[in-house]
Amino acid sequence: MYGRSGEEAKEWVQKAISFYKTAGKAVALAEVTNPKGPFTQGDMYVFVLNTKGTMLAHGKNEKYIGVDFSEVKDTDGRAFVREIIDVAGKKGSGFVDYKWFDGTTKEDLAKHLYFEKVDDLIFCSGIYELMWQDLL
Secondary structure, three states, X not given: OOOOXXXXXXXXXXXXXXXXXXXXXXXXXXXXXXXXXXXXXXXXXXXXXXXXXXXXXXXXXXXXXXXXXXXXXXXXXXXXXXXHHHHHHHHOEEEEEEEEEEOOOOEEEEEEEEEEEEOOEEEEEEEEOOOHHHHO
16 A cells, blocks of 8 residues: 555554564564564565674565675665664664565565664564645
């Protein structure tokens, strides 16, 4: 579903962090990666990076696990993962906007992502924003 608020992404991240604090790192990373688990639903999912930018868990694509995303750029060339790492290290949490390919629409769409650092992990979840053209 498109056009959700960034608050929903923030709630997903906080839900995953709460689970991590209760279940521990290994179980939490496994559940974030579980495509039928509580952290993946439709176009909403959580992913987890370490503080260097390596993907540790991903709700939509387990092939990303272990891959260094620190230099990944969006479709406009913005180094948004580097921004996540830098801001998480300095402030602990925040939002970042970027463009990403949406597998449903097969288009590059604006995405609004919330991230929060806990220990040596950065929990992330984003939403595709409703494009103004969709309202016409």
